[in-house]
Amino acid sequence: MQNETADFEITLRPNTGWMQLDLKEIWSYRDLLFLLVWRDFVAKYKQTVLGPLWFIVQPLMMSVVFTVIFGNVAKLSTDGLPKMLFYLCGQLGWTYFAQNFNSNSATLVNNAGLFSKVYFPRLVVPLSSLISNLFTFCIQAATFLAFFAYYKYFLHTEGLRMDWRAVFLPLLVLQSAALSLGLGLLMSALTAKYRDLVHLSPLLIQLWMYATPVIIPLSEFPEKWRWVVALNPMTSIVESFRLMLLGAGTVEPLYLGLSVIFTLVVLVIGVLLFGKVEKTFVDTV
Amino acid sequence: MSRPAIEVRNISKSYDLGSIGATSLKDELERLWKKVRGREVSARKGQFKALDDISFDVQPGQIVGIIGRNGAGKSTLLKILSHITEPTSGEIVLRGRVSSLLEVGMGFHPDLTGRENIFLNGAILGMKKAEIREKLDEIIAFAEVEKFIDTPVKRYSSGMYVRLAFAVAAHMEPEILILDEVLAVGDARFQEKCLKKIRAVAGGGRTVLMVSHNMSAVRSLCDHACVLHQGRLIQTGDPEECTETYLGIYHPTTESGVVDFKKPENETAWMKRARLYCDGQLGTQLEMGKPLSVEIDFESETEMEPGIGIVINGPEGAKILHASTRNAPSPSFRQPVKGGTIRCDFGEIPFTAGRYTLSFWFGGLSYDTHAEDPCFSFEVIERDLWGCARPYQAAHSILWWPAKFELQG
Numbered sequence: 001m002q003n004e005t006a007d008f009e010i011t012l013r014p015n016t017g018w019m020q021l022d023l024k025e026i027w028s029y030r031d032l033l034f035l036l037v038w039r040d041f042v043a044k045y046k047q048t049v050l051g052p053l054w055f056i057v058q059p060l061m062m063s064v065v066f067t068v069i070f071g072n073v074a075k076l077s078t079d080g081l082p083k084m085l086f087y088l089c090g091q092l093g094w095t096y097f098a099q100n101f102n103s104n105s106a107t108l109v110n111n112a113g114l115f116s117k118v119y120f121p122r123l124v125v126p127l128s129s130l131i132s133n134l135f136t137f138c139i140q141a142a143t144f145l146a147f148f149a150y151y152k153y154f155l156h157t158e159g160l161r162m163d164w165r166a167v168f169l170p171l172l173v174l175q176s177a178a179l180s181l182g183l184g185l186l187m188s189a190l191t192a193k194y195r196d197l198v199h200l201s202p203l204l205i206q207l208w209m210y211a212t213p214v215i216i217p218l219s220e221f222p223e224k225w226r227w228v229v230a231l232n233p234m235t236s237i238v239e240s241f242r243l244m245l246l247g248a249g250t251v252e253p254l255y256l257g258l259s260v261i262f263t264l265v266v267l268v269i270g271v272l273l274f275g276k277v278e279k280t281f282v283d284t285v
Numbered sequence: 286m287s288r289p290a291i292e293v294r295n296i297s298k299s300y301d302l303g304s305i306g307a308t309s310l311k312d313e314l315e316r317l318w319k320k321v322r323g324r325e326v327s328a329r330k331g332q333f334k335a336l337d338d339i340s341f342d343v344q345p346g347q348i349v350g351i352i353g354r355n356g357a358g359k360s361t362l363l364k365i366l367s368h369i370t371e372p373t374s375g376e377i378v379l380r381g382r383v384s385s386l387l388e389v390g391m392g393f394h395p396d397l398t399g400r401e402n403i404f405l406n407g408a409i410l411g412m413k414k415a416e417i418r419e420k421l422d423e424i425i426a427f428a429e430v431e432k433f434i435d436t437p438v439k440r441y442s443s444g445m446y447v448r449l450a451f452a453v454a455a456h457m458e459p460e461i462l463i464l465d466e467v468l469a470v471g472d473a474r475f476q477e478k479c480l481k482k483i484r485a486v487a488g489g490g491r492t493v494l495m496v497s498h499n500m501s502a503v504r505s506l507c508d509h510a511c512v513l514h515q516g517r518l519i520q521t522g523d524p525e526e527c528t529e530t531y532l533g534i535y536h537p538t539t540e541s542g543v544v545d546f547k548k549p550e551n552e553t554a555w556m557k558r559a560r561l562y563c564d565g566q567l568g569t570q571l572e573m574g575k576p577l578s579v580e581i582d583f584e585s586e587t588e589m590e591p592g593i594g595i596v597i598n599g600p601e602g603a604k605i606l607h608a609s610t611r612n613a614p615s616p617s618f619r620q621p622v623k624g625g626t627i628r629c630d631f632g633e634i635p636f637t638a639g640r641y642t643l644s645f646w647f648g649g650l651s652y653d654t655h656a657e658d659p660c661f662s663f664e665v666i667e668r669d670l671w672g673c674a675r676p677y678q679a680a681h682s683i684l685w686w687p688a689k690f691e692l693q694g
Contacts, residue, residue, distance in 0.1 A: 008460075012368060012377040032408035039394055039405055046396040046437070117388045118409055119368035282370050283300060 021271055026121045036128035041135060055139040059095060063087040070215050079217045079248040080159070082151050086246070088144050090214040093241030096137040097176040097234060098205050103129040104184020105201040108192040108281055116282040123274070126184060130177050137173065144245070159247070166244040172237055175263055179233055182267035185274035192281045213238050218250040226250075233259040288380060290461055290492040291343040291366070296375035298336040298361050335361040336372070337516040343509070345381075345460075348483075348493040350503035350524055352531045353513035359496045362513070363387060363465050366494065381460025381492065384411055388465070390450030395439035399430055399449055402438055406453045420456045427482075428452035448475055455482045462486060464495040480506060500528045500601050532600070532640060542567040544661050554585035555655040556593075556647045561663060569663040573638065573677070573685075574670045577631040577663075583647060588621035594646045595629060598659055599683050600639035611650070635686055637679040638667040 026033075045051040063084055070076045071083035078086035104126040108115070111125055151157045191197040209215075212234040221229050229235050236251060236259040243249030336358045343349050353359050364370050366377060367385035392409040393402050403424055407417040417424075425434050428449040430441070438446060464483070484506060487493045497503050503510060503524050510527035512520040520530050542561040549555055559582075560567060564575040571577055583591060594609035608629060610618070618627075642659035669676040677685035 008382055009378065009380045010368075010383075012365065012371060012379070014371055014374060029408075029411075031412075031414040035405050035408045035414070039397065039401075042401070043394050043396045114392055114409070116364070116369060118385065118391050120409060120411065279371050282364070 021123075021275060022121065026123055026127070029120055029124050032120060033124050033128050033131070036125065037132045040128065040132040052135075052139060055136045056143045059088065059091045059140050060143065062091060066215060076216055077220050079219055079242070081242075081246050081248055082155075082157055082160070085144075085147055085151055085160075086217075086242070087215070088147055089242050089245050090238055092137075092140050092144050092245075093172075093176075093238035094209060094212060094214045094234065095140060096133060096173065097180045097237070098209065099133045099136060100130055100177065100180030101184050101187070101205055102202065103133065104181060105187035105191060106198065107184070107188045108278065109188070109195070109198060112282070115278075122278040123271075126181060126188070130181060134173075134177075148245070161247045163244050163247050169241075169244055172240055172244075175260060176234075176237055178267045179237075179263040182263065182270035185270035186266065189270075189273040189277040192277050192284065208232075208234070217242070217248075227255075230255040231258070233262045235259070287345055289342040289378075290345040290347075290380050291494065292378040293339055293341050293366075294376045294378075296336055296339045296362070296365060296372045296377060297334060298358075298365060298370075299332045299334045299373050301332055334516050336365075339375075339513075339518045341511055341518060341521055343492055343494060345492055346487070346490050347509050348487045348495070348507045350507035350510040350527075351494065351496045351513060352498070352500070352503060352510060352527060354531075356515075357513040358516045359513055360387075360465065363463055363494075363496055367463050379461060382411075383461045383463065384454075384457045384459035385463035386410070386454045386457075386465065387463075389447055389454060393438055393446075393450065396437050398437055399425075399428075399434040399441070402449070403453050406450065407457075410454060410457055411459070412457055416458075424449075424452045424456050427455065427478075444472065444475075451475075451479055455479070455486070459491065461492045461494070464493065498602065500531065504528055542569050542663075546655070546657060546660075549655050552654040553587055554589050554591070554648065555583065556645060556657065557582040557584055559643075559645065559657075559661060561643070561661060563663060569661075570666060571636075571663055572666050573636065573668040574633055576633050579629045579631070579643070581627050581629075581645065581647070582625075583627065584624040585622070588623055590621055590650050591618050591625075591627065592648055592650055593627050593629070596644040596646075597634075598642045598644065600641065600679070604644075605683060606634070635684045636665045637677050637681070637683060637685055638665050639679045639683070640664050 041052075045054075048054065050057070066087040067083045071078060071087075081089075107122070107126050107129075111122075115122065148160075148162070152160050187197060187201055191201070211229070211232055213229065218226060218229060218235060218239050230252070236256045239249040240251050240256065241249070243251050339358075339362065351359050351362065361370075363385065364387070365372050366379070367383070367387060369385075369387075390406065392406055394405065397405065400421070403421065404414065404417055408414065425431055428445070428451070430445050430449055433441065433445065438449070441449070480502065483493065483495075487506075495507070507524045509522065510520075510524040511518055512527045512530050520527050542563070544559045546556050546558065548557075560580045561569060562578045562580070563569065563571040565578075579595060581593060583593075585591070592610045594607060594611065596604050597606040599605045608631070610627075640662055641664075643661040643663070644657060644659050646653050646656040648654040667676055667679070
């Protein structure tokens with residue numbers, strides 16, 4: 001073993017460049033990555049009675065609230081879909097992104113103690129939350145499917161069909177992950193410098209949900225203003241979720257394309273800025 | 286032989302004064318606002334050099350101790366070496382897999398069991414899962430927590446917790462191990478076990494770099510030492526000589542036995558001068574078992590009832606003795622005075638050989654006005670008190686005691 005790694009040599013010097021991403025190093029820490037995922041999962045549900053069932057309760061309750069308030073009281077359109085399914089699907093598309101953003105934007109600040117005592121590639125932490133949040137997503141997706149089946153086969157709701165394009169769903173999930181990682185890292189890097197943003201991030205994500213067609217479908221917006229809502233990269237994602245899973249949604253290739261480009265740009269900026277900040281951030285906490 | 290395991294070349298690290306700690310958005314906006322209105326923006330408050338042009342080499346298999354007073358830059362150096370932060374200038378080459386241990390129990394999650402935390406902590410320290418699994422039994426045995434290994438660590442006693450944490454760290458097998466003060470975990474018996482383990486690690490051809498305040502550990506463990514003082518490397522080499530240098534910095538020598546103090550600002554009562562008497566003579570050399578006394582001249586702008594305290598610090602810097610007029614039964618001085626001399630007789634203090642220092646504080650009946658950190662040192666010289674050819678040794682304990690022994694039955 002000694003000889004094997006004898007040529008192992010690293011040089012530490014002040015970093016000047018921007019290109020800091022070392023994927024090989026992250027790969028060598030994959031055990032840590034999966035242990036962190038597993039820790040998140042286990043630690044969250046130790047001493048709870050319902051355990052992972054909490055993943056179902058939260059979006060379910062939200063959907064019920066939405067159905068009552070926005071559907072029945074405010075009588076907002078749901079593109080002709082059953083209200084419960086409409087909101088469940090909207091949340092399915094939204095929650096994964098929101099959860100990732102929340103956990104990633106606090107990465108540096110929440111782990112300051114750990115990061116100032118030991119070195120490992122910092123990106124491992126946000127990557128691990130992308131994976132552990134994926135569990136939540138899967139459980140939510142299963143809940144949605146159960147409701148879908150109930151509406152389709154027990155209530156025989158008219159016009160309810162899953163589109164063949166649903167096979168591309170994983171690509172959308174990947175895009176959500178990339179977008180939330182990019183934005184989360186960006187926010188995290190800024191939060192390390194401006195602590196005020198700790199308070200801003202949760203607020204931002206709440207407001208963002210209302211700017212995304214989670215509750216009001218894009219088709220409800222006046223044609224003239226639709227492009228404004230569609231500039232939001234999450235709009236295409238949430239609408240695509242509905243189109244694929246429920247067969248009703250407003251997806252235009254142009255907006256979807258813009259959303260993908262936006263995602264890639266944000267991801268690159270986020271990763272690079274995070275890489276720059278993580279090197280010296282322990283000096284300022 | 287081979288090339289050095291660690292090469293440190295002209296490392297400097299500076300911090301911006303005043304902006305240590307995160308800047309708030311408000312500050313930044315204020316500066317911007319001032320700029321917009323054409324006002325002058327106050328300059329940043331200057332820089333502080335935590336490390337100043339440090340260079341040294343560590344050969345493979347060496348155990349190197351880094352010593353220095355608080356704030357000398359030791360922790361900063363370790364953080365740079367451990368890749369946690371980067372130097373402002375200079376370069377470090379590390380040849381071999383590095384693990385650093387600046388704190389024990391990093392990433393421990395209170396809700397996870399001991400066994401689960403071993404895996405998590407090991408992975409954080411850079412071990413592979415397979416490696417940890419292989420060493421699991423050894424780690425558990427070393428930590429002596431077999432019975433509780435499947436209990437969440439939040440139910441552990443603090444002793445069990447640190448033992449487990451150290452055990453994980455001790456079973457890493459890096460080529461270069463960087464340690465900070467972690468020797469001080471657990472009770473004396475476990476500390477001994479830790480030291481033994483570190484020695485074994487280094488004996489296996491690995492390179493160890495450690496920061497410590499424990500001079501006897503540095504002397505017995507290390508074969509090389511570096512002394513840092515105010516961000517500069519002032520000496521490298523033999524640990525024996527380096528610890529001497531360190532103690533020299535820490536303990537000002539005042540061979541005459543007289544020290545003059547400066548009047549502290551904004552205080553109305555202060556100590557002017559202290560005199561040390563060893564066996565009745567002004568001086569700083571005290572033979573074991575001879576009496577020690579101190580005299581302090583003080584002055585006050587107003588009439589006061591003076592109170593004074595003297596702390597004696599041991600060879601490793603620990604406070605070992607405190608004598609004060611406030612805690613003593615006999616007279617606090619109830620007569621208001623505007624100056625004078627207080628004499629304190631320690632009698633025969635049972636110290637073994639070594640260098641001790643004195644700190645003073647001074648004030649009224651219940652408030653301090655003047656304190657002097659270790660400002661005075663004296664040396665206790667070994668002496669065979671009872672002619673039994675086996676004088677008490679400093680290596681055994683700081684204090685000796687004239688206990689009465691009696692054989693019964």
